[in-house]
Amino acid sequence: MNFKKKYGWQIYLAATFILFGIMLSIQTQTQNRLASELAYQSTADLTIMLKNLSDKRHLLNAEITEAEQRLxxxxxxxxxxxxxxxxxxxxIKRLDILTGQASVAGPGIKIILQKENLLYSDVVGLINELWNSGAEAVAINNIRIIDTTAIGFLDALNTTYLTCDKEILEAPYTxxxxxxxNILEKGLTMPGGIVDNLEFFKIYPEITIEEEILIPALAEKKVLRYAAVPAKEEQNT
Amino acid sequence: MVWLIPLLGLLAGIMFGSMITWSIPLAMAKYLSIAVLAALDSVLGGVRCILEETFNGLILLTGFLTNAVFAAFLAYLGDKLGVDLYMAAVFVFGIRIFQNVATIRHHFLTRILNKRDVHATPDSE
Structure with missing residues (x-):
């Protein structure tokens, strides 16, 4: 009884204080959370945040536009x-075909010539006529003929050999x-054409139209040792 | 010295409150704040009563709890009705807290001055 009288108020007050302390700290925590919650920010703070964020957004948008442009x-x-x-x-492919650097395939004609009575000039005439009729690639005995190919002849041991770039060709010549x-064939066989002329010399070329002809590339790559594009022209191109 | 036990209680309450991880919903924060205000008023009222020697522990405890709960409920009701009863509670509790603090200060001051007088009297004589 004496104890209760002496300490009673302290115990009651302490109990109240404990409850009050709990409430106080919970409220402090809640208030801290509120401070970081967007919905409870003041309008001024929100306005500043909004402005900062929209500035950043504008910058990022500009960056995106620039990056897209660069892309x-x-x-x-x-x-x-x-x-x-x-x-x-x-x-390069086109030039390789023209200069004989690449082998070519395509439709065309095949002419077989026998050795009898044949002169090298007849062969040159035939080839000229082929070029004339729009031939895009020509070969003799599977040797590619280009702009600088020379057809000639060689006399040896009482026999005349046909040569192409100083290489002896074996008869029959193909x-x-x-x-x-069609155009190639007509170019050769037109009335008064080269085949008609050759008949006078008893040369009878055997002409066949082929669906697929394969013409090989030049055996050796042609090297230009002297010819070069003039300096002036090179500047223009 | 006589105030040590209640002060320790306050410290223990604060520590315990900061240790618990349970948190109230943010929407209830407003009601809890007004409850805390009511609680502070009750506590100060209790201290005043001790100094006035009219203290009753049960009245303090029940007053403390009902005041806190009712203040929170009043704020909630005000929100529901669209009346700022919250402000009324803040106003009333604020005035009472200041009054209580003033009374407590007054009591302490008179006690200290009286003690000094008791000690001073023999010396001056």
Whole structure:
């Protein structure tokens, strides 16, 4: 009884204080959480945050636009490069065919000539006529003929040999040409044409139209030792 | 010295409150704050009663709890009715807290001054 009288109020007050302390700290924590919650921020703070964020958004948007532009440029460049490379490759292929660097296949005609009564000039005439009729590649005995090929002859041991670039050709001679086979054939056999003329010398070329003719590339790559593009012209190109 | 046990209780309450991880929903924060205000008023009222020697522990405890709960409920009701009863509670409790603090200060001051007088009297004589 004495104890209760002496300490009673302290115990009650302590109990109240304990409860109050708990409430106080919970409320402090809640308030801290509120401070970081967006919905409970003051309008001024929110306005500043909004402004900062929209500034950042504008910057990022500008960056995106720039990056997209650059990407487009790169893609354009790449496409240009690709087109250029493709063009150059096609040009190289075309030039390889023209200069005999590459073997060619395609429709055309085949002419077989016997050795009797044949002069090298007749062969030259025939080949000229083929070029004339639009032949795109010509070969004799599977030797590619290009712009600088020389057809000639060689006298040895009482025999005349036909030569192509100083190489002896064996009879019968086979001339193959790729092009529009009908035009090629007509070019040779037209009335008063080269075949008619050859008949006077009892030369009878055997002409057949072929669907697929294969003409090999030059055996040796042709090297230009003297000819070069003039300096002035090179600057222009 | 006589205040040590209640102060320790306050410290223990704060420590215990900061240790528990349970947290109330943010929407209830407003009601808890007004409850805390009511609780503070009750506690200060209790201290004043001790100094006035009219203290009753049960009245303090029940007053503490009912005041806190009722203050929170009043704030909630005000929200539901669209009346700022919250502000009324803050106003009333604020005034009472200041009054209580003023009374407590007054009591302490008179006690200290009286003690000094008791000691001073023999010396001056």
């Amino acid at each position: 487009e440029e790169y893609q354009q460049d790449y496409a240009d490069d690709t087109r250029m490379i493709e063009y150059v490759n096609n040009e 001339i193959t040409a790729i092009g529009n086979s």
